[in-house]
Amino acid sequence: xxxxxxxxxxxxxxxxxxxxxxxxxxxxxxxxxxxxxxxxxxxxxxxxxxxxxxxxxxxxxxxxxxxxxxxxxxxxxxxxxxxxxxxxxxxxxxxxxxxxxxxxxxxxxxxxxxxxxxxxxxxxxxxxxxxxxxxxxxxxxxxxxxx
Numbered sequence: 044x045x046x047x048x049x050x051x052x053x054x055x056x057x058x059x060x061x062x063x064x065x066x067x068x069x070x071x072x073x074x075x076x077x078x079x080x081x082x083x084x085x086x087x088x089x090x091x092x093x094x095x096x097x098x099x100x101x102x103x104x105x106x107x108x109x110x111x112x113x114x115x116x117x118x119x120x121x122x123x124x125x126x127x128x129x130x131x132x133x134x135x136x137x138x139x140x141x142x143x144x145x146x147x148x149x150x151x152x153x154x155x156x157x158x159x160x161x162x163x164x165x166x167x168x169x170x171x172x173x174x175x176x177x178x179x180x181x182x183x184x185x186x187x188x189x190x
Contacts, residue, residue, distance in 0.1 A: 066098035067172035069108055070142075070161055070183025078186045083157075086148035089124075091141045092161060092185055100172070106130040106167040109142070113159040115189060119149045122130050123160060130167075146189070157189040 071093050072079055081088065094107055115121055124143035127133040131140045142161060151157050162184045163173040174180030 045179060055158045065176065066096070066168070066170065067174065067176055068094055068096045068166065069162060069175050070094055070185040071182060072185070075183070077182055077184070081146050081187055081189050084148050085146040088146040089143060090146060091143050094131055094140050094142065094163070096138045100136070101135050104132050104134050105171065107163055108165040109161055109163050111159060111161055114152070114155040115157060115159055116149070116161045118146060119190060120136050121146050131135055151189060159187045159189070161185045
């Protein structure tokens with residue numbers, strides 16, 4: 044009986060909402076992960092990556108700039124869909140926006156890393172953190188590896 048009481052007390056508050064005192068933005072896949080592997084022979088495989096904005100309600104728009112760095116060849120290995128160009132502007136009430144990349148069939152370059160990295164680089168509001176809170180800035184970068 045004492046054990047049951049201890050387990051009950053220990054689990055109190057585990058489902059409480061976590062509140063943040065600062066706004067932040069991070070990149071993720073739909074499942075929340077920050078990395079993905081794409082088969083080299085994907086052809087026309089359209090993937091959506093998300094910029095997520097965590098903030099209290101705002102009355103002003105906020106823009107986020109991002110860069111794509113890669114040793115893959117645009118037009119041969121992938122194609123960035125033009126409707127998701129940088130910067131992305133979040134109007135009030137919008138908390139998630141997509142970056143879409145179409146993956147194309149192309150043999151791998153054995154001498155390259157075959158990765159594509161999306162990285163948040165700037166926000167129009169200097170008070171917004173890029174990446175999740177904490178020194179590791181998790182979610183500031185999203186890495187996709189073609190294998």
